[in-house]
Amino acid sequence: xxxxxxxxxxxxxxxxxxxxxxxxxxxxxxxxxxxxxxxxxxxxxxxxxxxxxxxxxxxxxxxxxxxxxxxxxxxxxxxxxxxxxxxxxxxxxxxxxxxxxxxxxxxxxxxxxxxxxxxxxxxxxxxxxxxxxxxxxxxxxxxxxxxxxxxxxxxxxxxxxxxxxxxxxxxxxxxxxxxxxxxxxxxxxxxxxxxxxxxxxxxxxxxxxxxxxxxxxxxxxxxxxxxxxxxxxxxxxxxxxxxxxxxxxxxxxxxxxxxxxxxxxxxxxxxxxxxxxxxxxxxxxxxxxxxxxxxxxxxxxxxxxxxxxxxxxxxxxxxxxxxxxxxxxxxxxxxxxxxxxxxxxxxxxxxxxxxxxxxxxxxxxxxxxxxxxxxxxxxxxxxxxxxxxxxxxxxxxxxxxxxxxxxxxxxxxxxxxxxxxxxxxxxxxxxxxxxxxxxxxxxxxxxxxxxxxxxxxxxxxxxxxxxxxxxxxxxxxxxxxxxxxxxx
Numbered sequence: 001x002x003x004x005x006x007x008x009x010x011x012x013x014x015x016x017x018x019x020x021x022x023x024x025x026x027x028x029x030x031x032x033x034x035x036x037x038x039x040x041x042x043x044x045x046x047x048x049x050x051x052x053x054x055x056x057x058x059x060x061x062x063x064x065x066x067x068x069x070x071x072x073x074x075x076x077x078x079x080x081x082x083x084x085x086x087x088x089x090x091x092x093x094x095x096x097x098x099x100x101x102x103x104x105x106x107x108x109x110x111x112x113x114x115x116x117x118x119x120x121x122x123x124x125x126x127x128x129x130x131x132x133x134x135x136x137x138x139x140x141x142x143x144x145x146x147x148x149x150x151x152x153x154x155x156x157x158x159x160x161x162x163x164x165x166x167x168x169x170x171x172x173x174x175x176x177x178x179x180x181x182x183x184x185x186x187x188x189x190x191x192x193x194x195x196x197x198x199x200x201x202x203x204x205x206x207x208x209x210x211x212x213x214x215x216x217x218x219x220x221x222x223x224x225x226x227x228x229x230x231x232x233x234x235x236x237x238x239x240x241x242x243x244x245x246x247x248x249x250x251x252x253x254x255x256x257x258x259x260x261x262x263x264x265x266x267x268x269x270x271x272x273x274x275x276x277x278x279x280x281x282x283x284x285x286x287x288x289x290x291x292x293x294x295x296x297x298x299x300x301x302x303x304x305x306x307x308x309x310x311x312x313x314x315x316x317x318x319x320x321x322x323x324x325x326x327x328x329x330x331x332x333x334x335x336x337x338x339x340x341x342x343x344x345x346x347x348x349x350x351x352x353x354x355x356x357x358x359x360x361x362x363x364x365x366x367x368x369x370x371x372x373x374x375x376x377x378x379x380x381x382x383x384x385x386x387x388x389x390x391x392x393x394x395x396x397x398x399x400x401x402x403x404x405x406x407x408x409x410x411x412x413x414x415x416x417x418x419x420x421x422x423x424x425x426x427x428x429x430x431x432x433x434x435x436x437x438x439x440x441x442x443x444x445x446x447x448x449x450x451x452x453x454x455x456x457x458x459x460x461x462x463x464x465x466x467x468x469x470x471x472x473x474x475x476x477x478x479x480x481x482x483x484x485x486x487x488x
Contacts, residue, residue, distance in 0.1 A: 011170035025160035026053030047092030067104025089133035102127035111178035116324035122167030173237040320350035346384035377411030386414035
């Protein structure tokens with residue numbers, strides 16, 4: 001029995017998303033990324049004596065909107081609490097967060113894997129809190145432990161956060177990856193966060209434990225931090241699961257702790273013992289009142305919700321006949337979904353549209369390092385026109401690859417490219433027969449094999465014919481005429 005058959009993996013995620021507001025959560029300082037260090041600060045951000053927090057109502061709006069999109073129940077009364085701990089990036093020595101009365105509870109979201117299987121994952125809570133400053137460690141090796149000097153930028157201190165805490169419902173790193181992708185898509189669809197992981201707008205901590213299959217009691221959990229991409233989350237979970245399984249097999253005790261992920265070494269290392277809620281000495285924030293949210297206020301925000309990713313994916317499946325996996329990929333970002341719909345409607349070929357967008361277009365964007373589909377030179381109109389050329393047999397699928405390469409590089413019209421490069425598909429039967437006769441004459445041994453029953457050699461002949469015609473011969477006609485010529 002393998003270790004993965006012996007032990008069940010249990011994963012819960014804590015996602016921190018910076019909210020799209022013009023100012024910070026408890027003061028009027030700008031909420032912007034990239035400014036010179038310590039320029040967007042005030043006495044409140046710096047925790048100076050006498051400063052008092054003033055709540056930003058836009059934060060509440062965004063938190064309620066995100067909570068509704070995550071199928072949470074919105075609390076009619078919630079409050080802020082002080083979470084006490086000292087760290088250099090927290091000048092007050094406490095963080096204003098929410099403890100026992102968060103804004104949203106008991107939600108869920110559904111994930112869909114490549115096989116089209118749906119799984120529902122619970123969300124314990126969504127609460128509001130302020131972000132801490134950013135520590136900048138000056139090291140020669142790139143390892144925090146080797147830092148010779150650390151600096152603090154308080155621009156991020158006080159930026160509004162929504163912390164989304166999942167139930168421990170995930171059973172693999174793939175579940176975690178799909179959950180994060182779904183959360184990110186929902187937050188972007190609702191426009192409550194830009195979810196830019198490179199700028200720290202979206203961060204994730206993973207709580208990981210193992211237990212023998214059949215055991216109900218949860219194992220000792222280990223928290224892993226410092227994961228700056230979804231792929232690193234997946235790698236860190238896989239590493240930590242293997243580490244814990246090996247420890248369990250060796251009879252070693254797994255301790256509750258916080259570990260950091262080292263992407264360079266592809267391993268986790270211990271940071272500190274994990275705190276419990278009692279270590280933070282939570283108590284109600286005395287300088288902020290109870291928050292009251294009426295049913296009317298909640299319903300007003302509910303009316304603002306757009307068609308969400310899973311709803312859109314289900315519509316793509318029913319309206320366009322797409323497989324669940326295609327629909328999931330195409331609805332991961334609003335611009336990508338919009339692009340697909342335009343191409344599908346203009347070309348009347350939804351599955352062909354999906355294939356070209358998910359295959360060639362996204363591959364070229366990835367290769368070019370282009371993340372914004374709205375900036376690519378291949379507009380939906382031009383891609384739809386190219387698919388029309390395939391559909392009416394003006395060009396073959398193979399020729400279309402050449403046309404697409406040119407379109408992506410230049411933005412030129414596909415009909416213009418086909419005309420200028422002489423790429424029109426050969427559909428004239430006589431012209432194709434001449435090429436076939438030439439190839440047959442050049443390959444008597446292969447022809448004899450085919451006539452002798454080795455039909456798989458037909459592929460070689462077809463390839464030679466397409467090569468001779470420079471890829472312009474209609475593949476379907478080639479197959480039909482070749483079989484006729486050879487009596488197969």
